[in-house]
Amino acid sequence: MKILVVEDETKTAAYLRKGLTENGFAVDVAATGVDGLHCASEGDYQLVILDVLLPERDGWSVLSEIRKQGKHTPVLFLTARDSVQDKVKGLQLGADDYLVKPFAFSELLARIRALLRRGPARNVEEICVGDLVIDTVRHKATRNGDALDLTPKEFGLLTLLARHSGEVLSRTTIAETIWDINFDTDTNVIDVHVRRLRSKLDDPFPRKLLHTVRGVGYILEERG
Amino acid sequence: MSKQGIPRPKGWTLATRLTIWYAISAFLLVILATGFLYWALVSNLNREDDQFLSDEVHVLRVLLADWPTSSAAVNREINSEWVTRQYAQVFARILDSRGQALIASRGMSTKFPPQRFPSATNSSTGLPRGMDMRSSTGERFRALATRVSVDSPSHREYTIQIALNRSREEDALSKYRWDLGIVLSVMLFLCVGFGYEIARRGISPVKKISHIAARIGSATLHERIPQAGLPAELASLAATFNAMLDRLEESFARLSRFSADIAHELRTPVTNLRGEIEVMLAKPRSSQEYRQLFDSSLEEVNRLSRIVDSLLFLARAESLQVQLRTETTDAGREIRSLHDFYEAACGQAEVTLTCHAPEGLTAEIDRTLFQRAVGNVIENAMAHTPKGGSVSVVAAANNGRLTVQVSDTGCGIPEADLARVFEPFYRVDSCRSTPSRGLGLGLSIVRSIMKLHGGTVEISSAVGQGTTALLTFPTHPLLRKPQITNS
Numbered sequence: 240m241k242i243l244v245v246e247d248e249t250k251t252a253a254y255l256r257k258g259l260t261e262n263g264f265a266v267d268v269a270a271t272g273v274d275g276l277h278c279a280s281e282g283d284y285q286l287v288i289l290d291v292l293l294p295e296r297d298g299w300s301v302l303s304e305i306r307k308q309g310k311h312t313p314v315l316f317l318t319a320r321d322s323v324q325d326k327v328k329g330l331q332l333g334a335d336d337y338l339v340k341p342f343a344f345s346e347l348l349a350r351i352r353a354l355l356r357r358g359p360a361r362n363v364e365e366i367c368v369g370d371l372v373i374d375t376v377r378h379k380a381t382r383n384g385d386a387l388d389l390t391p392k393e394f395g396l397l398t399l400l401a402r403h404s405g406e407v408l409s410r411t412t413i414a415e416t417i418w419d420i421n422f423d424t425d426t427n428v429i430d431v432h433v434r435r436l437r438s439k440l441d442d443p444f445p446r447k448l449l450h451t452v453r454g455v456g457y458i459l460e461e462r463g
Numbered sequence: 464m465s466k467q468g469i470p471r472p473k474g475w476t477l478a479t480r481l482t483i484w485y486a487i488s489a490f491l492l493v494i495l496a497t498g499f500l501y502w503a504l505v506s507n508l509n510r511e512d513d514q515f516l517s518d519e520v521h522v523l524r525v526l527l528a529d530w531p532t533s534s535a536a537v538n539r540e541i542n543s544e545w546v547t548r549q550y551a552q553v554f555a556r557i558l559d560s561r562g563q564a565l566i567a568s569r570g571m572s573t574k575f576p577p578q579r580f581p582s583a584t585n586s587s588t589g590l591p592r593g594m595d596m597r598s599s600t601g602e603r604f605r606a607l608a609t610r611v612s613v614d615s616p617s618h619r620e621y622t623i624q625i626a627l628n629r630s631r632e633e634d635a636l637s638k639y640r641w642d643l644g645i646v647l648s649v650m651l652f653l654c655v656g657f658g659y660e661i662a663r664r665g666i667s668p669v670k671k672i673s674h675i676a677a678r679i680g681s682a683t684l685h686e687r688i689p690q691a692g693l694p695a696e697l698a699s700l701a702a703t704f705n706a707m708l709d710r711l712e713e714s715f716a717r718l719s720r721f722s723a724d725i726a727h728e729l730r731t732p733v734t735n736l737r738g739e740i741e742v743m744l745a746k747p748r749s750s751q752e753y754r755q756l757f758d759s760s761l762e763e764v765n766r767l768s769r770i771v772d773s774l775l776f777l778a779r780a781e782s783l784q785v786q787l788r789t790e791t792t793d794a795g796r797e798i799r800s801l802h803d804f805y806e807a808a809c810g811q812a813e814v815t816l817t818c819h820a821p822e823g824l825t826a827e828i829d830r831t832l833f834q835r836a837v838g839n840v841i842e843n844a845m846a847h848t849p850k851g852g853s854v855s856v857v858a859a860a861n862n863g864r865l866t867v868q869v870s871d872t873g874c875g876i877p878e879a880d881l882a883r884v885f886e887p888f889y890r891v892d893s894c895r896s897t898p899s900r901g902l903g904l905g906l907s908i909v910r911s912i913m914k915l916h917g918g919t920v921e922i923s924s925a926v927g928q929g930t931t932a933l934l935t936f937p938t939h940p941l942l943r944k945p946q947i948t949n950s
Contacts, residue, residue, distance in 0.1 A: 341768045392803060418804040422835040423769060425901050426842050431807040454761030 240355065241265045243284040245275030245301065246317065247293050255288065258344050259351075272296025279305050284312055285355060289334075291318035291325070299332055306333040313354045317342075345407040345455045352406065366401045369448055369461035371440070373401050382444055392417060393436045400449065400459035409456040433457055477669075478662045485658025486651070493650045497643050505636065512605040512627055513593045519545070519553055520591075520623050524611045527557070527621055534566060541568045552628035554604075556580075560620040574598035575606070575626060583608040583622045598626070603633045668697050676704065684712040717886075724888040728770060728903070732763040766902075773904040777887065780911035787829040787915055794865055795820035797834055798858050805841055814845055815853040824858055826865040826938040828916055833936070836912040836920075839905040840869045840932045846901065847891070847930065848873035864918075865936040875926040884922060885910045909934070 242264045246252040249270075256266045267282065269275035272293040279287050279301070287305070291298040302314055313335040318325070326337050336350050366373040370383045378394055380387045389397065395417050400408060410429040414420040433449070441447045450458050475483075522540065526533045537557070545553040546568050554574060556567035564577065581594050593607040604626040612620045675688050687708060688701040743756045779785045802818040809816040826833075837856070844854040852872040859866050876884060876891050883889045888903040906920075909932075913920045916936050924930040 341764075341771070343765075414804070419800050420804050420834055420838065421831040422838060423772070424838060424842065425769065425905075426808060426845070428805055428808045431811045434811075435807055453758035454765055 240286075241267070241282070241284045242351070243267050243269065243275070243278050243282065243287045245269045245272070245279075245287065245293065245298070246290045247271060248290070251290075254344075255347075258348075262348060264351075270294075272298065272301050276301045276304055279310070279312065280308055286351060287312050287314045288351075289314055289316055291316060291329070299328065302329070302332045302334060315347075315350060315354060317347075343409050343411075343455065345409050345452075346411070349403075349406065349408070349412060366398070366404075368401050368404045368459055369446065370444075371401065371448055373398055382440065385443075387439050389436070389439060392432070393439070396432060396436055397440065397459075400457060403459075405458070405460050407452045407456050407458045413456070478659070478666050481662035481665065482655065482659040485661055486655040489654040489658065490647075490651055493647065493654070497647065501639070501643060504639070508629075508632055508636075509593070509605070510590075512629060512632075513590055513607065515551065516553070516593055516605065516607045516625055516627055517591055517609075519555070519625055520607065520609055520611070523555065523557065523623050523625075524613070527611065527619075528613050528615065530565070530613075530619075530621075537566055541566070546570070550631065553625060554628070555623065555625040558622040558624070560622075562622070565621070571624075574600055574602075575604075575624070577624070580624045581606060581608050583610045583624075593627075595629075596626075602628055602630050605629050668693050672697065672701060672704070679708065681715065684708065684715055721887055725770075725774065728888055729767065732767050732770075736760055736763045770902055770904070773902060773908060774887075777904065777907055777911055780908075780915055783915070785911075785915055787832070789827050789829055791825055792828050792830045792833060793823075793825050794828075794833070794858050794867070795822060795824045797830065798837065798856055798867070801834065801838055801841060802856070805838075805845065809845060809854065812845060812848075813850040814848050816841075816845075816856075817853065818856045818858075820856075820858040821860075824860055824865065826860075826936055828865070828936050828938075829912075832912045832915070836909045836934060837867055837869070839909050840867075840920075840934065842901070843905055844869050844871035844873065844930065844932070847871060847876075852929075860938065863938050865938050867934040867936075868931060869934075870929060870931040872929045875928055875930055876922070876924040877926055881922065881924060885920075 240263065242259055244252060244255050244259070244266055246255065246268065247270050252268045252270065256268055259266045267278060267284070269278045273295045275287075275289065275293065276296065278284075289298045289302060293301070298316060298318070302316075305312065305314070314333070315336045315338060316329045316334045317338050317340065318329075319340045329337050335354055338347055338350060364374065364376050366375065371380065372382075373380045375398060378391070380389060380394060380397055387397075396413065399413065399416050411423055413429055414424070433451075437449050441449055446461070448459055448461060450460070450462065452458055523537065526537045526540065530537075541553070541555045545551075545555065554568040554571045556571050556575070556577070557565045558577070559565055562577075564572075575598060579596075579599075581596070584591055591607055591609050593605045596604055596606045598604055606624070606626040608622060608624045610620060610622050612618065672688050675686065679686050687705045690698045690701045690705075693701055739756055739759055743752065748756075776785070798818050798820045802816060806816055841854065841856065848854055848871045854869065854871045857868045857870075859868075880889075880891050884891060885906050887907045890901070890903045906922075909920055913934060913936070918934065918936040920935075921933045922930060923933075
């Protein structure tokens with residue numbers, strides 16, 4: 240998977256390259272709008288991450304030029320500008336998503352994965368993580384054959400984490416997906432929910448599946 | 464602000480305009496008055512001269528009754544009596560009905576050739592009016608030609624041409640005109656001078672106000688324009704101005720307090736970050752320790768990031784730059800989601816959270832901002848309610864308004880704090896054993912959201928009993944006060 244990052248801020252470009260590379264992507268970086276446009280036109284990328292304020296040529300004009308060339312590479316805008324008008328303008332020009340600085344890297348990763356997945360998420364009937372088996376049709380979860388007694392929300396939370404097993408999910412994403420709560424809260428509300436789930440999912444078992452990534456969010460995976 | 468900073472307005476100053484108007488109107492009045500007096504004088508003189516001439520005509524007429532016997536008497540009258548006078552020199556000529564001169568004063572024919580004399584009028588109609596004319600020698604005369612008829616012993620007609628030398632009168636009048644000219648030019652200067660003085664005195668309070676206003680800057684916002692001694696119109700202007708200064712001073716103070724608060728709030732996480740990182744970098748550490756540093760740093764940075772986001776939202780909302788994305792929102796459903804969301808945290812804090820929202824409670828509002836406002840108020844209630852307490856959320860519709868009331872059985876807010884709870888970063892001490900470290904921006908954001916919706920938020924509280932927050936949203940955008948949205 241090749242990703243082009245067009246970003247003039249050196250530090251941002253450096254950690255994006257590092258973070259994305261470590262998550263299994265091949266990353267090229269362009270520092271100006273003109274370079275970015277050249278790379279996007281010539282190279283074969285699955286995704287372009289585009290800053291709006293760039294030297295020589297701004298992100299909007301780069302995007303419209305790419306689209307004019309008939310390329311449909313997904314483009315994710317990355318910018319410090321977050322007014323609704325700016326978002327609308329970006330999306331009208333053919334951007335696929337929009338992320339405002341400062342953003343959580345896990346959030347960026349989740350968006351990139353969502354864009355690259357192309358099409359609806361896999362709706363499998365059975366999800367397995369280690370000895371955890373989730374039956375999404377009958378709304379039942381078992382560990383090592385033992386049924387877990389979960390409330391509907393807990394089951395939803397567990398399913399969300401399991402579907403993205405191996406990915407860190409931010410509290411914001413969890414609140415949005417499970418409770419349809421669309422603002423960032425300063426309280427530990429999500430942590431309490433996760434703790435409750437953990438008490439049923441992990442406490443009775445020696446091998447822990449649900450892990451906290453401090454300052455980022457939660458991840459469900461089998462660790463050795 | 465310096466004087467140079469204010470561009471000089473184009474056009475004439477008010478003082479100049481007023482001076483010009485005063486001067487022109489006063490001077491016009493003076494001209495009208497003197498003009499009228501001069502006209503009256505001249506017409507009086509003319510009438511007197513005409514009367515004088517008609518008297519003389521009368522004398523001739525009497526003498527003509529005996530013509531030609533009286534020719535010697537006429538001759539004596541016009542040549543010895545009239546022409547030789549020093550002051551009222553009169554020249555005359557008598558013509559018969561065929562226009563032949565019967566007799567004339569000496570010099571009459573050179574001064575007034577017969578054809579140059581105005582034509583005669585009939586003497587019967589009142590006082591005959593003379594005419595001003597110049598003689599061939601250039602002197603000014605009042606001339607009168609009149610037909611007289613004599614019936615006895617037989618009907619005869621004569622034309623009497625008679626002229627009064629008025630050079631002396633003209634000299635006097637011309638001197639008078641000259642005097643008037645001098646008076647008028649002096650008056651012109653006086654009018655301008657007095658006009659300027661009146662304008663200057665009238666304008667001086669305005670200048671004073673302008674002078675004080677020019678002196679007021681951000682550091683001297685407490686200065687006010689003294690209203691004592693100002694005329695009524697300007698006193699009300701000064702009062703308006705002072706009220707504006709009050710508002711400016713108030714918002715200025717709030718802004719600078721806000722900036723200071725922001726700096727203070729940002730200082731804590733930045734200090735933590737800097738200190739932790741410096742200490743960690745001072746010596747080689749295990750990777751475990753580095754990991755802890757990064758974890759802790761990330762938490763601080765997240766906090767900074769949330770402060771920045773919230774401040775940006777507040778700033779935008781304050782300048783009404785946030786665009787509401789209104790949609791038909793089922794308020795009951797949103798409140799039940801919030802209940803599900805917060806229930807676990809409440810349970811852990813041993814606080815009961817209850818919600819009452821009727822079905823079909825809908826409103827045209829921004830769903831996300833509604834969640835945020837109600838959520839913030841619930842979080843606040845939770846944070847100030849000790850173990851065993853309860854928080855209840857009640858939503859209702861009445862009169863085109865959607866109200867959400869959040870009451871808690873917490874420790875309450877002291878009267879003194881109540882007015883300030885909406886100020887950014889203002890925190891009331893928590894009575895909980897483990898106070899949560901919020902940003903202190905929650906209620907400010909609630910107030911901004913309510914303002915954007917054209918709604919209100921009210922908080923009432925009794926210390927020791929609890930606090931109630933009441934959010935009121937108009938259910939329809941049309942019920943909202945008009946608001947400016949920047950595009």
